[in-house]
Amino acid sequence: ELKVEQNPLFLSMQEGKNYTIYCNYSTTSDRLYWYRQDPGKSLESLFVLLSNGAVKQEGRLMASLDTKARLSTLHITAAVHDLSATYFCAVVTGANSKLTFGKGITLSVRP
Amino acid sequence: EAQVTQNPRYLITVTGKKLTVTCSQNMNHEYMSWYRQDPGLGLRQIYYSMNVEVTDKGDVPEGYKVSRKEKRNFPLILESPSPNQTSLYFCASSLALGRGGYGYTFGSGTRLTVV
Numbered sequence: 001e002l003k004v005e006q007n008p009l010f011l012s013m014q015e016g017k018n019y020t021i022y023c024n025y026s027t028t029s030d031r032l033y034w035y036r037q038d039p040g041k042s043l044e045s046l047f048v049l050l051s052n053g054a055v056k057q058e059g060r061l062m063a064s065l066d067t068k069a070r071l072s073t074l075h076i077t078a079a080v081h082d083l084s085a086t087y088f089c090a091v092v093t094g095a096n097s098k099l100t101f102g103k104g105i106t107l108s109v110r111p
Numbered sequence: 112e113a114q115v116t117q118n119p120r121y122l123i124t125v126t127g128k129k130l131t132v133t134c135s136q137n138m139n140h141e142y143m144s145w146y147r148q149d150p151g152l153g154l155r156q157i158y159y160s161m162n163v164e165v166t167d168k169g170d171v172p173e174g175y176k177v178s179r180k181e182k183r184n185f186p187l188i189l190e191s192p193s194p195n196q197t198s199l200y201f202c203a204s205s206l207a208l209g210r211g212g213y214g215y216t217f218g219s220g221t222r223l224t225v226v
Contacts (some may be wrong), residue, residue, distance in 0.1 A: 055153075098159070101153050102153060
């Protein structure tokens with residue numbers, strides 16, 4: 001059974017500092033997605049990573065994928081309050097292209 | 112506007128009273144799915160459909176039914192809701208999940224409370 005683990009589950013960040021969060025998965029996959037969810041809202045797609053070594057950047061967020069290590073990282077540069085949200089990674093596996101989510105990491109940016 | 116529309120957004124019901132949560136997408140997507148989100152458990156897949164008349168169980172299908180008679184609609188049916196089905200439900204669709212980088216587009220969610 002595929003396991004997708006995110007850590008830490010909660011991260012309090014100081015404004016202006018850099019942080020990295022992690023997503024590990026337990027089976028072979030070369031397709032990984034990052035989503036953002038604001039409280040009480042739906043999920044918004046952030047990044048799609050399709051191959052080993054893929055790197056995507058949008059604003060202060062940069063995501064990368066290492067399929068050999070089964071690891072994706074989301075790097076936050078100079079955290080700002082607007083980045084406070086819950087971030088999910090999700091991995092596609094299987095013939096039916098099932099999408100399995102991690103439990104999410106809640107980021108909170110403090111002044 | 113391309114979107115996934117769920118209704119209702121909020122629903123309070125009583126145990127055992129059948130209900131349907133509707134989901135419709137206007138993007139001609141083949142792949143549709145239902146997830147439930149619970150604190151500490153993340154998102155868990157209930158059912159998915161790869162095309163019209165093709166549906167299959169996800170990780171937590173017990174107590175739920177779905178149908179896919181038309182490409183755009185994928186209703187979630189709770190024949191006899193119970194309090195443990197109190198949750199936030201999301202419908203999602205994809206043109207071709209996993210292929211060509213297509214991910215899911217999510218609906219706004221339905222918060223269901225069963226008392």
